[in-house]
Amino acid sequence: MSFDRWFLAALLVMIPNAIAADEPKLDDLLGSWELTAEVAGIPKGSVFDFQKDGKLVISATVQRQKQTFEFGYKLNGNLLELIIGDTKDTTEVTKLTADELVCRDNDGTTAKFKRVK
Numbered sequence: 001m002s003f004d005r006w007f008l009a010a011l012l013v014m015i016p017n018a019i020a021a022d023e024p025k026l027d028d029l030l031g032s033w034e035l036t037a038e039v040a041g042i043p044k045g046s047v048f049d050f051q052k053d054g055k056l057v058i059s060a061t062v063q064r065q066k067q068t069f070e071f072g073y074k075l076n077g078n079l080l081e082l083i084i085g086d087t088k089d090t091t092e093v094t095k096l097t098a099d100e101l102v103c104r105d106n107d108g109t110t111a112k113f114k115r116v117k
Helices: 003-014
Strands: 031-035 047-050 055-062 065-076 079-084 087-096 100-104 110-115
Touching: none
Parallel strands: none
Antiparallel strands: 031 047, 031 110, 047 055, 055 065, 065 079, 079 087, 087 100, 100 110
16 A cells, blocks of 8 residues: 555545534634644654635654645534545544644544644
């Protein structure tokens, strides 16, 4: 399996469905978020950049090489829809503050991020 396909598969496992206490606002989500611990094969320190135009750019260092991946996204209430080629996946946000983003998928896998300043 090529790295791109492996990374996409890992991303789909990590981001599928998480939960939010309050409905997050797009303006609070925009910007760069650093993954604080490895989750579903996505390395700690990977940066998820949510851009205003609905583009999500993920930068990760894998096998000592920096890789960049681009996806689409939409935020509908507390559901974050990721658009990966022809595939759409929905995630729920459990926590979104000025400095912290937490997502949890259907199997309980939790991804924690801190805002990149």
